[in-house]
Amino acid sequence: MQRTRIKICGLTRPQDVQAAVAAGADALGFVFYAKSPRYVTAAQAGALMSAVPPFVSTVALFVNASIDEVRAVAAVAPFAQLQFHGDETVEQCAAIAAAVGKPFMRVLRVRPETSGADLLAEEALCRAASPLFSGLLLDTFVDAYGGAGKVFDWGVIPAGLAPRVVLSGGLTVDSVAGAVRQVRPYAVDISSGVEQAKGIKDGAKIDAFAAAVRMADREG
Numbered sequence: 117m118q119r120t121r122i123k124i125c126g127l128t129r130p131q132d133v134q135a136a137v138a139a140g141a142d143a144l145g146f147v148f149y150a151k152s153p154r155y156v157t158a159a160q161a162g163a164l165m166s167a168v169p170p171f172v173s174t175v176a177l178f179v180n181a182s183i184d185e186v187r188a189v190a191a192v193a194p195f196a197q198l199q200f201h202g203d204e205t206v207e208q209c210a211a212i213a214a215a216v217g218k219p220f221m222r223v224l225r226v227r228p229e230t231s232g233a234d235l236l237a238e239e240a241l242c243r244a245a246s247p248l249f250s251g252l253l254l255d256t257f258v259d260a261y262g263g264a265g266k267v268f269d270w271g272v273i274p275a276g277l278a279p280r281v282v283l284s285g286g287l288t289v290d291s292v293a294g295a296v297r298q299v300r301p302y303a304v305d306i307s308s309g310v311e312q313a314k315g316i317k318d319g320a321k322i323d324a325f326a327a328a329v330r331m332a333d334r335e336g
C-alpha cells in the first residue's frame with residue numbers, strides 16, 4: 117500500500133519545524149505571501165530551513181510573485197521546491213521554476229463548479245508546459261488564496277488523478293483518515309487544522325494528524 121505523504125504548511129517557528137519533522141512530515145511549507153498571518157521573510161525561512169534534516173522537503177509558497185521576488189528568496193532560503201498558490205498562468209509558473217531551477221507544484225483552487233475534467237486538463241497543461249512540474253495541489257477556492265480551513269468536494273477528484281495529487285483545504289485531525297480512505301491521494305497538506313493560532317502550530321495536533329494518516333494507510 118502506497119504511504120500517503122504529509123505536508124505541514126505555514127511554519128513560522130523552530131519548535132514547529134521540529135514537531136513536524138518528528139511527526140514524520142515529508143514536506144514543510146513556508147509562506148512568502150506578506151498578507152498571510154503565516155508569512156515568513158527569506159531570512160526567517162533560511163534560518164528555519166537550516167534545521168531541516170535530509171530527506172524532508174522544503175516548499176516555498178508564493179502568491180503572484182515576480183521572478184525577481186522568487187529569486188531573492190531562493191538566494192537566502194534553500195528551498196527544494198515551489199508552490200504557486202495565486203493566479204499565476206502556467207507559463208509564469210514554468211518561467212519562474214526555470215529561473216530558479218526548482219520543481220513546482222501548481223495549486224488548483226477548487227470551486228463548486230470545478231469538474232474532474234478541469235483538473236485533468238490543468239494537469240495535462242502543466243505537464244506539457246514544463247518538465248519542472250511535479251504535480252497539482254488541490255485546495256478550496258477562497259478570496260484569501262489559502263490557509264482558510266475550508267473543504268471542497270473531494271468527489272470531484274477523478275480516481276485516475278488521485279494518486280498524483282496533494283489533497284489540501286480544511287483537513288483536520290478528525291477528517292484526514294476519511295479523506296485518505298475516500299481519495300487515496302499522493303499526499304495530504306494541512307495548515308490551520310494543526311494550529312493553536314494562525315501561524316502557531318500545535319505539536320500534539322501534528323502528531324495526531326500524522327497518526328491518523330498512518331492508520332488510514334494501514335486500512336488501505
Ligand SMILES: O=C(O)c1ccccc1NCC(=O)[C@H](O)[C@H](O)COP(=O)(O)O
Binds near residue numbers: 177201264286
Ligand atoms: O497558509 C496560508 O496562510 C496561505 C495564505 C495564502 C496562500 C496559501 C496559504 N497556504 C497554502 C497551503 O498550502 C495551505 O496548507 C492550504 O491552503 C491549506 O490550508 P488549510 O485549509 O488551513 O489547511
